[in-house]
Amino acid sequence: MKPAPFSYAAPRSVGEALELLARYGADARILAGGQTLGPMLNMRIATPSVLVDINRIAGWKLPRRASAQSVLTHALIRQREGIAPDGIFAEVPLARMMMPMVGHYQTRNRGTVCGSIAHGDPTAELPLALLVLDGTVHLASAKGSRAVPARNFYIGPLTTERTPEELVVAVEWPILADTRFAFREVGVHGTHSTLCTAAVALRTDEAGRVADLRVGLTAIADRPLLLDTAPFIGEVPNDDWCRAICDAVRSSLSFVSDMHASAEYRRHTAAVLTERCLAELTSDRAGE
Amino acid sequence: MTIDADQEIEVSFTLNGKPVSARCQPRMHLADFLRHRLHRTGTHIGCEHGVCGACTVLVDGQAVRSCLIYAVQLQGAEITTVEGLGTDQELNDLQKAFREHFALQCGFCTPGILMSATDFLGSNPDPSEDEVREFLSGHICRCTGYEGIVRAILATARARSAP
Numbered sequence: 001m002k003p004a005p006f007s008y009a010a011p012r013s014v015g016e017a018l019e020l021l022a023r024y025g026a027d028a029r030i031l032a033g034g035q036t037l038g039p040m041l042n043m044r045i046a047t048p049s050v051l052v053d054i055n056r057i058a059g060w061k062l063p064r065r066a067s068a069q070s071v072l073t074h075a076l077i078r079q080r081e082g083i084a085p086d087g088i089f090a091e092v093p094l095a096r097m098m099m100p101m102v103g104h105y106q107t108r109n110r111g112t113v114c115g116s117i118a119h120g121d122p123t124a125e126l127p128l129a130l131l132v133l134d135g136t137v138h139l140a141s142a143k144g145s146r147a148v149p150a151r152n153f154y155i156g157p158l159t160t161e162r163t164p165e166e167l168v169v170a171v172e173w174p175i176l177a178d179t180r181f182a183f184r185e186v187g188v189h190g191t192h193s194t195l196c197t198a199a200v201a202l203r204t205d206e207a208g209r210v211a212d213l214r215v216g217l218t219a220i221a222d223r224p225l226l227l228d229t230a231p232f233i234g235e236v237p238n239d240d241w242c243r244a245i246c247d248a249v250r251s252s253l254s255f256v257s258d259m260h261a262s263a264e265y266r267r268h269t270a271a272v273l274t275e276r277c278l279a280e281l282t283s284d285r286a287g288e
Numbered sequence: 289m290t291i292d293a294d295q296e297i298e299v300s301f302t303l304n305g306k307p308v309s310a311r312c313q314p315r316m317h318l319a320d321f322l323r324h325r326l327h328r329t330g331t332h333i334g335c336e337h338g339v340c341g342a343c344t345v346l347v348d349g350q351a352v353r354s355c356l357i358y359a360v361q362l363q364g365a366e367i368t369t370v371e372g373l374g375t376d377q378e379l380n381d382l383q384k385a386f387r388e389h390f391a392l393q394c395g396f397c398t399p400g401i402l403m404s405a406t407d408f409l410g411s412n413p414d415p416s417e418d419e420v421r422e423f424l425s426g427h428i429c430r431c432t433g434y435e436g437i438v439r440a441i442l443a444t445a446r447a448r449s450a451p
Contacts, residue, residue, distance in 0.1 A: 001336035005293035008314035008360050020290075031361075038356030039337035042317070050290065051314070053361055080350075104426030106341060106404055109350040110357070 003041035007050040013057060014140065017167060020052045022142035026164040028052050032075060033111035035103060036119050054167070063138045063145065063170050070135075071173045079108035079116065088113075092173045094133060094181040094199060098125040101185060101194075118168040120153075120160045123194040123219040125185070127154060129173075131224045132199045132216040136172040141165045147172075154223035179203040179212060182277035186269055188260055194219040195261045198249075198273035202281045208236050215245065215274060220255045220266045227253065237282040245278060246271040291360065301365045303328070304372030314360045319343040321359035322369060330370040330399050334428070341427035344400035345369045351407035370399035373406065382406065382444045389440035393431035401427050405441050413449055417442060 011017040021028055029048035031037060032055065040046035060074040071092050073082075082089040082099045089096035102125055103111055116126045117137060130137075130150040137148045139162055153161045162168065183199040196219050203212040210233050218224035227249055235241050249271045255263040291297050291314050300309035303326065310325035319336075322328045322345070334342035336355045343354040346368035374380040379387065382405060392398045401424070408415070408423045415423075420441050424434060 002320075003315045003317075005313065005315050007290050007293045008358070009290040010361070034356050034358075035338060035353075038317075038353070039339075041315075042336050042355065049293070051358075055361060100422065104341075105408065105423040106344055106351045106353060106426040107338060107356075109407075110352045 001042045004044050004047040006041070006048055008053065009050060010053045010056040014061070014167070014169065017052055017054055017057060018140060018142045018165075020050070021165045021167060024050050024052075028164065030054060030118075030167060032115045033078065033107075035107040035111035036115065036121070060169075063147070063172075069175050069177075071175060072138075072170045073113045073173065074170045075112065075114045075168060077113045079103065079111045079113055080105075082113060083108070089173070091175045092129075092133070094183065094201065095126065095129040095173060097181065097183060098129055098199075101125050114168045114171050117153075117171050118160065118162060120158050120223065122157050122222050122224070123197075125183075125194075125197060125218070128197060128199050128216050128218040128224040130171065131226055132201055132214045133174045133176060134214075135174055137161075137168055138170040138172065139166040140169045141167070145169070151226065157222040176201060176203070176212070180281050182280040184273040184276050186273065193260065196220055196266050196269040196273060198270060198277050200274065200277035200281060202237075202278075204237070209234055210237060210241075213245075215249065215277075217249065217253060217270050217274070220253065220270055222256065225253050237278070242275060242278045242282070246275050249274045297360065299359045299363060301362050301367055303367050304369060312359050314358060316359050318345065318347075318354035318357050318359050318362060318367070322354065322367075325359075328369055328371055332396055332399055334396070334400075339428070340397070340400075341404065342397050342400045344403045344427070346403055346407055349407065349410070351404040368403070368406075370402055373402060381447060382409070382440070385440040385444045385447070386437070389436045389443060391432060391436040391440035392429075397427055397429040401429070401437060405444070409441070409445055409448070413445060415442070415445055 009020050027049040031051045031053040062072045062074055079102050081087050116124055135150045137153045139146050148161045179201050181201050185197040187194045199216045201214040205211045213229040213232050215227040250267050255266040257263040296311040298311050312321055319333050322331050332342040334340035338353045338356045344351050345354045348366050374383055386392055420438050
């Protein structure tokens with residue numbers, strides 16, 4: 001379990017890193033935390049000819065903040081920095097409540113937030129949080145920069161909009177005011193080796209009507225998925241409303257089968273976890 | 289500057305408080321560098337893909353998998369391994385607690401768990417049992433069933449915070 005030979009470059013600036021990526025393209029891999037790339041290298045699933053180690057880049061410059069309504073995490077923010085109540089996700093409770101389920105204590109010390117977003121593991125929590133929050137991925141290459149909404153970023157399993165010449169320089173996490181969040185996860189070992197994860201964001205107006213509802217699920221398909229919640233906006237949450245949302249989860253999303261669970265198991269679990277999230281967020285609803 | 293794949297370069301860092309250096313190719317991970325270049329065999333290698341936790345060491349004070357970090361990345365870093373915990377004559381308090389609470393049998397996973405616990409207790413001096421079990425989920429021990437390890441870590445935390 002030793003990696004195949006690779007050349008190694010440790011650029012000192014983002015510009016230098018982007019030049020290397022432009023030069024080597026798909027032959028290069030970006031090394032940030034290395035908690036996913038390391039195993040892939042050691043098992044020779046990935047055999048890049050050059051590693052571009054971004055850890056020596058000092059003083060990351062963040063893209064211009066789109067507004068005061070978001071938090072930007074640059075490419076060297078470690079996952080452990082998102083755990084503490086006063087950490088980087090202090091104003092992004094959905095991401096913060098997921099952090100303890102991301103890897104382990106020891107891998108969070110090294111693994112990065114942007115790395116998890118860029119890798120796009122279809123069972124990972126952070127891509128789901130970014131999708132539910134309608135966040136943005138900031139990409140840069142030697143040719144320029146662009147911002148890709150999370151809903152367009154994930155294409156398929158471990159496949160994203162990012163081209164090999166591009167670096168995820170930052171991820172933008174919207175702060176959703178007056179919104180409450182819930183998430184539930186089922187895995188092969190507790191919350192590890194995830195089989196299904198549901199995340200719900202809910203905002204109600206003064207009359208108790210639903211002003212914003214987002215339901216996201218992951219580990220059920222080749223990428224995180226959002227439910228179309230338009231039919232459920234404007235209502236006062238009650239048991240029928242909750243049941244209709246869970247029915248929509250069952251009927252309108254696609255589910256995959258694999259060695260760990262059948263599509264039917266995931267379909268059932270997705271509805272149950274969504275129901276539990278909704279129950280947590282509407283515990284005062286009528287009809288109970 | 290790019291280091292070619294077959295080029296050996298000099299890597300220098302601080303190991304358990306002393307400067308060390310040796311040559312290696314870019315693809316050599318820290319665990320192999322410690323064992324085969326520096327001949328410090330206290331760090332054990334289990335799975336080599338970050339799952340088992342046996343190779344955990346401290347890099348600049350934080351517990352990390354030494355199989356998932358390459359020696360070339362560590363120029364100037366401060367590395368602590370199990371050899372840095374006690375002395376040749378005496379175990380440190382955490383190691384003694386492991387012995388007292390039967391927290392090891394074959395001992396293969398122990399160096400990694402000791403290093404993780406060193407970081408964990410440093411940042412969380414008064415952990416709950418659940419917190420200890422959560423951080424231990426990053427380690428695999430096939431002998432003890434973890435009970436003794438949890439007891440040893442909690443006992444160390446209590447003893448350290450006693451007046």
